[in-house]
Amino acid sequence: MSWLTDFVRPKIQALLGQPAPEIPIDLWVKCPKCEQMIFHRELQENFRVCPFCSYHMHLSPLERFNFLFDDAQYHILPLEKTHDDPLQFKDSKKYTDRLKEYRAKTKQIDVLAVAVGDIGEQKTVVSVMDFNFMGGSMGVFVGHAFYEAADKAVKQNLPFVVVTASGGARMQEGILSLMQMPKTVMAVEKLAEAHLPYIVVLTDPTMGGVSASFAMLGDVAIAEAGALIGFAGLRVIEETIKQKLPPEFQRSEFLKDHGMLDSVVHRKDLKKTLGKVLSVLCGALVAPEKAVRT
Numbered sequence: 001m002s003w004l005t006d007f008v009r010p011k012i013q014a015l016l017g018q019p020a021p022e023i024p025i026d027l028w029v030k031c032p033k034c035e036q037m038i039f040h041r042e043l044q045e046n047f048r049v050c051p052f053c054s055y056h057m058h059l060s061p062l063e064r065f066n067f068l069f070d071d072a073q074y075h076i077l078p079l080e081k082t083h084d085d086p087l088q089f090k091d092s093k094k095y096t097d098r099l100k101e102y103r104a105k106t107k108q109i110d111v112l113a114v115a116v117g118d119i120g121e122q123k124t125v126v127s128v129m130d131f132n133f134m135g136g137s138m139g140v141f142v143g144h145a146f147y148e149a150a151d152k153a154v155k156q157n158l159p160f161v162v163v164t165a166s167g168g169a170r171m172q173e174g175i176l177s178l179m180q181m182p183k184t185v186m187a188v189e190k191l192a193e194a195h196l197p198y199i200v201v202l203t204d205p206t207m208g209g210v211s212a213s214f215a216m217l218g219d220v221a222i223a224e225a226g227a228l229i230g231f232a233g234l235r236v237i238e239e240t241i242k243q244k245l246p247p248e249f250q251r252s253e254f255l256k257d258h259g260m261l262d263s264v265v266h267r268k269d270l271k272k273t274l275g276k277v278l279s280v281l282c283g284a285l286v287a288p289e290k291a292v293r294t
């Protein structure tokens with residue numbers, strides 16, 4: 001908040017002839033897209049969507065759960081811990097040290113958090129990826145936790161929702177991170193065999209190994225407005241195919257227009273949309289012979 005502390009505050013001090021009160025550091029938030037300053041409370045009331053350019057900011061799993069579940073009531077599912085550093089990886093820093101830093105910063109064990117609660121009065125298992133934890137990268141923990149969460153949904157006969165946000169595979173876990181792609185696909189298959197709805201909510205960004213596995217397998221695929229969704233980045237594709245791509249390429253709206261998504265919603269409408277989809281699909285659960293699955 002340099003303009004507040006370096007410019008506004010000294011001006012107030014000069015006017016009042018006395019020190020201006022301390023301004024809490026998190027009172028204003030700068031939009032990463034349009035760079036407008038937004039009042040923190042206004043941003044929270046707008047579901048952390050920029051009121052100037054509609055940029056949907058990253059949410060922590062707890063913020064997401066609070067926005068999605070009825071009356072912000074839910075129960076966090078404890079997840080089994082996996083081996084932290086199977087390859088004893090080190091680049092400029094030890095992988096274990098990086099994990100420690102991100103755990104302290106986000107208060108999460110790893111990228112995925114799972115909770116059970118009601119959405120539109122339908123009890124649902126919801127998994128949320130945290131982009132602020134190592135770019136939402138998928139390693140052994142994510143694959144295992146995703147499988148565990150899907151298993152819980154099957155055992156309790158509940159629909160399963162995943163909210164994705166990821167830059168791709170976790171390079172510090174090498175081939176083991178890639179092995180999570182088939183593992184998560186197996187979890188989705190398990191839900192399909194049990195005739196349970198699997199709904200994916202794609203948020204900004206959903207890229208790489210996550211988009212190439214469970215993120216694109218939803219019975220219903222909903223994306224938040226303006227989200228970047230794809231496998232490889234735009235520049236890599238342009239260099240490979242030697243063609244210029246449109247600027248909106250890999251954005252939710254473009255993907256919906258080309259049949260990759262069912263719906264694109266503003267975050268303020270997400271809970272309502274999910275509630276409707278769940279009520280329709282779970283109505284079909286009562287009569288499984290009527291449930292249409294591919």
Ligand SMILES: [Zn+2]
Pocket residue numbers: 031032033034035036050051052053054055
């Ligand atoms: Zn903005």
